[in-house]
Amino acid sequence: MDVLDHIFAEEAKSKRKRAYEKQIQMSGFLIKNTLDDFGFSFQPSIDKRQIDELATMCFLENGENVVSLGPPGVGKTHLASALGLVAAQRRFSTYYANCHQLIEQLKKAYFANRLPDKLRVLSNYKMLIIDEIGCLPMDIQGANLFFRFITKRYEKTSAAFTANKTFSRRNEVLANVTIAFVVLERVLHHCTVINSKGESYRLKERKEFMRQKHQIVNTLFEQGSN
Ligand SMILES: Nc1ncnc2c1ncn2[C@@H]1O[C@H](COP(=O)(O)OP(=O)(O)OP(=O)(O)O)[C@@H](O)[C@H]1O
């Protein structure tokens, strides 16, 4: 009985692992960094307890959203994707999309008379990660489609958005002021906001790289002169 128990447990474990790997492959994640990879000490403006709470996935059960705001390189995509990975691990259907690409997909579906199907597929995901809102401005058609997309999912399923514009600059993102207002109102109705205010991690890595390079050059120079 013990041997059989062990075999079944191993089989179930490997089945779960395969399902998770397939889910990740289909989800389109660019960054596969996890929450454990995130250095909270480097980004003190982020409250780890808030992220731990999100990692319980209660917000998914309640159809709530997450908005990750901040300047470039502070880990917005890292955190949103890492939460997506936790969701996938818990077997929630998860999908990562860059905002600009998502709008392009919606436009393509609209012109092919497939918009309702596309919206249905997208609204079936329990967790969506919409990355880089506001990096590129949306035209009026894009803003209309984005509004329909947000409305279809409102209070039913969750999304994690990342943006490097503050809420007060919403009009620079969406072409129409009224649409910008109603979209934001829906997104923020049930939402946790992660506000990163720190320094760019990319710059930190670059500075560290330059420091090591100077150290090596200095060592070589000293060895050469001896
Ligand atoms: N606190 C951190 N600990 C560990 N790695 C980090 C941290 N912050 C960022 N990184 C890493 O730095 C890189 C840039 O982070 P990320 O892409 O998440 O930034 P971003 O805020 O989304 O920037 P952008 O606005 O340019 O898209 C990634 O490789 C990410 O894993």
Ligand SMILES: [Mg+2]
């Ligand atoms: Mg990003």
